[in-house]
Amino acid sequence: MTTSACGCGGLHTDPRLPELEAVLSEFKGNRGALIQVLHKVQSIFGYLSDEVQERVAEALDVPLSEVYGVATFYSLFSLKPQGQYKIGVCLGTACYVRGAQQVLNEIEKQLGIKLNDTSDDGKFTLEVTRCIGACGLAPVMTINEDVYGRVEVGTIAEILKKY
Numbered sequence: 001m002t003t004s005a006c007g008c009g010g011l012h013t014d015p016r017l018p019e020l021e022a023v024l025s026e027f028k029g030n031r032g033a034l035i036q037v038l039h040k041v042q043s044i045f046g047y048l049s050d051e052v053q054e055r056v057a058e059a060l061d062v063p064l065s066e067v068y069g070v071a072t073f074y075s076l077f078s079l080k081p082q083g084q085y086k087i088g089v090c091l092g093t094a095c096y097v098r099g100a101q102q103v104l105n106e107i108e109k110q111l112g113i114k115l116n117d118t119s120d121d122g123k124f125t126l127e128v129t130r131c132i133g134a135c136g137l138a139p140v141m142t143i144n145e146d147v148y149g150r151v152e153v154g155t156i157a158e159i160l161k162k163y
């Protein structure tokens with residue numbers, strides 16, 4: 001999470017502010033560029049905070065509700081800071097029939113978070129993925145670039161411990 005020098009957690013002293021302003025001035029008033037702008041802004045901050053969404057709405061002259069609607073509709077956008085490690089549990093058909101839901105439930109339980117949440121220590125973000133083409137190893141989970149196959153509920157603690 002970003003903290004500013006004054007301690008208010010606001011954007012006005014965030015070192016990335018000039019980058020944000022550059023994007024917003026490039027697309028000022030350009031309502032049709034909303035998705036493109038959100039994409040660029042997310043790449044600056046890693047996620048779309050409430051304050052950032054307000055700035056985008058203001059600059060592009062679109063209602064905040066529309067910005068929020070787009071940000072929540074597309075899974076590529078995140079409204080929360082992302083963890084250092086992104087866990088992806090494949091819920092494709094092959095993984096699903098081989099127990100991916102139980103794997104997901106167990107990770108939620110062990111980390112004390114729900115799907116699309118980030119653990120309090122900022123370490124893990126839990127997401128669902130579609131088939132990653134490793135169906136022969138179902139059920140499959142990924143942690144950043146690492147792929148784990150034939151995951152069993154009993155081995156999850158051991159896997160998580162590595163990170």
Ligand code: FES
Pocket residue numbers: 090091092093094095096130131132133134135136138140
């Ligand atoms: S369904 Fe999970 S890897 Fe294909």
